[in-house]
């Protein structure tokens with residue numbers, strides 16, 4: 001019960017219901033489609049970086065159907081990386097993937113992670129971890145110009 | 155008292171009248187007691203018979219183990235005693251005969267037991283009616299057991315239902331259900347801490363195993379393990395007999411014309427790959443294969459691979475909005491180039507029962523080979539490959555309460571013998587030289603290498619078990635639960651069931667979506683309540699795309715489930731609504 005409340009915190013539920021930055025970006029400088037073959041969920045991530053995807057990432061958005069965890073994670077991600085230089089975005093992606101997949105307690109102060117910290121509850125539900133990482137892997141692919149990502153191709 | 159009454163007192167008249175009434179009431183009471191006693195008597199006589207039978211059974215078991223002891227002493231003696239050993243083998247087969255006699259007796263017992271259940275229910279009905287007798291009638295007769303019981307104390311937990319409701323409404327708790335007691339895993343809990351009792355509703359993914367199947371596999375490894383068809387030694391011959399015996403039993407159970415028509419494979423997936431690889435060598439560029447839009451990936455991907463290798467065209471029959479095959483569209487997919495049609499008997503994602511006879515007729519008219527994917531069909535009803543009339547029928551052991559890693563490809567013998575081998579290796583060859591080999595006929599031709607011997611024996615035991623329970627009972631229980639679950643799910647607002655609207659057109663598989671929650675979230679929340687369902691695309695992505703969804707939540711019911719499992723599913727879904735509503 002506690003674990004379930006951890007997983008479906010208010011923050012997650014509200015991001016799921018009213019996601020930030022849902023919908024395509026136009027113009028868009030790079031994008032990628034992410035796919036979780038285990039459940040069939042698909043997500044598309046759009047990036048606006050007029051100076052190129054190696055420079056300042058101005059905005060990120062997403063489209064696609066998914067469970068509460070994958071939608072909340074995507075929504076939180078778009079807020080967490082916008083208006084940051086590429087290097088910082090890469091660091092945030094690494095931080096998020098570490099938070100979601102490592103067995104250790106989250107390092108550092110959960111407060112500095114902001115809404116990201118709310119995703120930590122997923123670690124108690126191993127089958128759901130990939131729902132949470134999908135958006136981040138997809139953003140990674142978009143920035144690298146790969147076009148597509150899959151949770152089963154890491 | 156009577157002798158003392160010298161003068162006539164009018165009150166005495168009244169008193170004796172009251173006495174009369176009282177003794178009449180006593181009379182009624184006695185008759186009721188008599189009735190109850192007779193029923194109890196019958197019950198205990200049946201119990202007596204049952205325990206005598208059990209006694210006989212354990213006596214026989216004793217004899218069997220003594221025989222095994224003798225046998226091992228004999229093996230320790232000289233080789234000149236082979237004759238004696240032969241006689242022992244004879245005795246052993248006698249024992250096996252006795253054993254099967256015993257299992258007949260056992261099934262007789264089963265019948266008696268269910269008769270007993272019926273009586274018990276009738277008793278409870280009588281009891282219930284007794285309780286309705288005005289209390290003052292019984293007051294004062296404190297000796298009367300029935301009167302001292304509060305109403306409801308002995309009443310069943312669920313209201314009694316009419317007999318045509320079937321066994322599913324049997325109003326007793328889990329442990330009293332002899333079928334549930336056969337499945338050890340059903341008594342465990344799942345989840346963190348003390349956990350929740352398991353409500354296993356993922357039977358379409360894999361079925362649970364009865365004790366008799368688990369024991370058959372264990373017994374093989376403890377007493378019989380050896381490789382087959384290879385050793386001249388005792389154990390090898392014994393293991394070979396057990397393996398071939400399982401094949402014969404399964405062949406009989408599915409209506410095969412000959413045991414050689416039953417090829418042991420890893421499961422449905424391997425069975426279909428076998429046909430695609432072997433029969434597929436006959437197909438030429440431009441040839442066509444007809445499939446449907448509701449196939450499991452196991453009955454799609456092997457054909458895609460073959461089509462790519464040989465330049466074939468795959469054509470797909472459309473699925474209607476109610477999740478059924480559009481027969482006209484199916485017919486229209488056949489052309490002069492159609493070589494084979496492959497379709498599922500029952501949809502694993504929606505539960506739809508396909509009109510296999512009509513589909514067979516259409517394919518036959520066009521002279522195409524037919525493969526039926528029986529992975530789900532074989533789990534919900536008796537299989538009769540003769541009546542189905544296809545060329546191939548494939549199913550998996552693990553879905554029919556057997557072990558995993560074993561399954562069956564049934565095929566027509568002449569056709570199988572005309573097909574090239576699937577894999578090469580030991581046991582499938584006739585003669586091998588450095589430049590080439592010749593091959594044995596079916597089934598060995600298609601069983602290269604050491605097969606899953608314990609799995610085959612376990613699958614034989616699974617078919618024995620299903621026969622003992624009886625398909626009528628299995629189907630009645632599943633149907634009761636399907637109707638009950640469908641009715642209860644329909645009451646939930648914002649929940650939509652996919653597939654045929656009528657439960658008569660489907661097996662006990664219920665695929666649904668909810669407005670408020672994604673299937674994955676439903677699955678996780680139900681899991682924390684001990685309710686196991688499947689969430690996702692069910693290895694039928696084209697079908698999901700057809701319905702423009704990523705996946706569904708699927709509750710799949712087996713005959714060993716009960717209404718409590720369904721009630722817990724419903725309660726879990728209300729919890730989902732509390733989170734996401």
Ligand SMILES: Cc1ncc(COP(=O)(O)O)c(C=O)c1O
Nearest residue numbers: 421422423450452502529530550
């Ligand atoms: C209709 C259908 N076909 C084929 C399969 C594949 O069976 P297996 O994985 O046992 O080979 C399944 C099992 O999920 C199924 O439901």
